[in-house]
Amino acid sequence: MAEKKSNTKIEAMSFEQALNELENIVEQLEQGNESLKRGVELYERGVALKTHCETQLREAQMKVEKIEARAGKAVGTTPVKNGDNG
Amino acid sequence: MDTRSNEPSEYSVSELSQKIKRHLEDGFDVVRVRGELGKVATPPSGHIYLSLKDDKAVLDGVIWRSNARALAFKPEIGLEVIATGQLRTYAPQSKYQISIDSIAPAGEGALMAMLEKRKRKLAAQGLFDEERKRELPFLPQIIGVATSPGGAVIHDILHRLSGRFPRHVLLWPVQVQGEKCAAEVVAAVRGFNALKPGGDIPRPDIIIVARGGGSLEDLWPFNEEEIVQAVAASDIPVISAIGHESDTTLIDLAADKRAPTPTAAAEFAVPVRSELLETVENFARRLNLANTRRLETAAERLNQSARHIRRASDILSPLMQRFDNIEGRLKRAFAHGHAIQVERFASLGARISLHALRKQLDTAVDRFDTIKTRVNRSVHTMLSDLNKKLEAHGNLLEAFSHQRVLERGFALVWEGKNLVSRAEQARAGTEVSLEFAGNNRVQATIASESSAKPKKKPASKTTKEQESLFKKS
Numbered sequence: 001m002a003e004k005k006s007n008t009k010i011e012a013m014s015f016e017q018a019l020n021e022l023e024n025i026v027e028q029l030e031q032g033n034e035s036l037k038r039g040v041e042l043y044e045r046g047v048a049l050k051t052h053c054e055t056q057l058r059e060a061q062m063k064v065e066k067i068e069a070r071a072g073k074a075v076g077t078t079p080v081k082n083g084d085n086g
Numbered sequence: 087m088d089t090r091s092n093e094p095s096e097y098s099v100s101e102l103s104q105k106i107k108r109h110l111e112d113g114f115d116v117v118r119v120r121g122e123l124g125k126v127a128t129p130p131s132g133h134i135y136l137s138l139k140d141d142k143a144v145l146d147g148v149i150w151r152s153n154a155r156a157l158a159f160k161p162e163i164g165l166e167v168i169a170t171g172q173l174r175t176y177a178p179q180s181k182y183q184i185s186i187d188s189i190a191p192a193g194e195g196a197l198m199a200m201l202e203k204r205k206r207k208l209a210a211q212g213l214f215d216e217e218r219k220r221e222l223p224f225l226p227q228i229i230g231v232a233t234s235p236g237g238a239v240i241h242d243i244l245h246r247l248s249g250r251f252p253r254h255v256l257l258w259p260v261q262v263q264g265e266k267c268a269a270e271v272v273a274a275v276r277g278f279n280a281l282k283p284g285g286d287i288p289r290p291d292i293i294i295v296a297r298g299g300g301s302l303e304d305l306w307p308f309n310e311e312e313i314v315q316a317v318a319a320s321d322i323p324v325i326s327a328i329g330h331e332s333d334t335t336l337i338d339l340a341a342d343k344r345a346p347t348p349t350a351a352a353e354f355a356v357p358v359r360s361e362l363l364e365t366v367e368n369f370a371r372r373l374n375l376a377n378t379r380r381l382e383t384a385a386e387r388l389n390q391s392a393r394h395i396r397r398a399s400d401i402l403s404p405l406m407q408r409f410d411n412i413e414g415r416l417k418r419a420f421a422h423g424h425a426i427q428v429e430r431f432a433s434l435g436a437r438i439s440l441h442a443l444r445k446q447l448d449t450a451v452d453r454f455d456t457i458k459t460r461v462n463r464s465v466h467t468m469l470s471d472l473n474k475k476l477e478a479h480g481n482l483l484e485a486f487s488h489q490r491v492l493e494r495g496f497a498l499v500w501e502g503k504n505l506v507s508r509a510e511q512a513r514a515g516t517e518v519s520l521e522f523a524g525n526n527r528v529q530a531t532i533a534s535e536s537s538a539k540p541k542k543k544p545a546s547k548t549t550k551e552q553e554s555l556f557k558k559s
Binding site: 014015016019022023026029030031032034043044046047050052053058060061062063064065067069072073074077080 | 253274278
């Protein structure tokens with residue numbers, strides 16, 4: 001398995017990127033071929049990725065806005081209340 | 087009788103045109119006519135000029151701007167239509183035409199035939215190709231929805247989104263049927279694409295174009311070429327959800343994903359949050375478990391290494407023994423009283439002292455737990471090097487020792503091959519040779535014997551013993 005570039009800033013990662021890297025790290029650690037030092041680094045990054053994913057999942061909120069268009073261009077938005085009226 | 091009464095009345099051209107006009111317009115009132123659209127012209131004035139034809143005749147027609155705006159579909163060449171209107175003459179050009187109030191496709195068959203033709207044309211442009219279709223983002227942050235702001239469709243989408251994964255939704259209101267529909271949907275798709283990521287209005291990661299069920303005519307705008315082109319050109323992936331599952335419009339073919347219903351569109355757009363949470367928790371568990379196992383394995387390996395270190399000292403001990411052995415022999419050699427040897431040994435000893443060697447060994451052993459094999463090799467090499475060095479020094483020492491003594495004025499007394507080291511061994515009249523420094527020998531004869539009694543040991547044994555000291559080990 002190719003070494004994923006693991007120096008990407010986690011805060012800038014999409015949920016999917018973070019989840020994929022977390023999965024890679026878990027698999028790498030489970031194979032147990034890494035050195036002890038590398039293993040500790042991977043574990044720490046794994047924990048950070050997990051937190052990043054969890055935050056995105058837990059903080060998700062519904063927000064609905066209606067576009068105001070003028071001449072085919074979006075010029076503003078108005079919040080739509082009762083976004084989930086179901 | 088007036089002969090002139092048999093003659094046709096005479097009109098001016100205008101008078102005749104007037105008469106024809108009255109005849110035609112009064113005689114027909116409102117007409118419905120079926121025919122195929124022969125030509126269609128849509129000048130900027132907003133009026134539509136067209137012709138209706140069948141296999142024998144052609145009828146020109148016009149749709150004035152006020153009526154053209156209210157049309158539910160765009161007249162297209164080749165489409166069979168039914169037009170309703172009044173006949174009108176145009177006197178300056180000796181022409182008549184139908185002024186159309188309303189026009190509609192002549193049944194679904196006519197529409198379907200035209201749709202097929204358009205579909206083939208757009209397919210030939212590659213707009214429906216599978217390889218054009220982009221993958222939908224796994225988890226969009228912003229979802230753009232182009233649909234009617236009221237009604238069940240937007241409700242269904244928002245409801246399903248909030249149930250699966252609450253998101254930021256931008257609703258671009260559009261008419262979902264009628265003449266303006268196509269242009270508004272095109273504007274929405276292009277408008278979403280024109281938004282800058284991170285701008286005041288964030289750019290959607292995915293667009294849903296949705297509409298509820300309806301008749302073929304109701305859904306017709308979603309077959310318009312301009313909509314197909316706009317969706318195909320969208321940089322943002324598009325999900326279409328038009329009508330019911332059985333209705334397929336051309337926008338569905340151009341979209342990256344076709345959803346059978348608005349609710350399904352929401353399901354395609356986002357994953358289920360609770361499932362993802364579970365996935366993440368599961369990874370976290372595995373992460374911790376793998377880490378614990380790693381640490382345990384590492385501890386086990388550490389223990390093994392410690393055992394290896396003990397085994398390594400087993401390997402080293404024979405070498406140590408050899409070292410001790412040589413050291414002992416050197417000591418014995420020095421004990422024979424050669425001051426120079428003692429001196430040299432002292433300096434040699436300082437350089438290769440046991441203590442220093444042990445220190446180096448300790449260092450090597452310390453390094454052992456991290457690089458076991460390398461250390462094994464290097465300690466071996468180091469020891470055998472030391473060993474060789476030591477032996478070389480010993481040999482050198484032997485070679486030089488008695489020569490040095492001879493240089494100080496001593497001489498060795500040989501009887502044949504035996505060394506005469508004690509006076510008692512020298513018998514009067516014996517031929518001996520005296521060895522001086524530089525391996526030079528002179529012959530001599532013993533003149534007189536020592537008065538001391540010879541020892542019990544045979545002289546040869548003593549000599550041998552002494553000789554062996556100088557022999558190579």
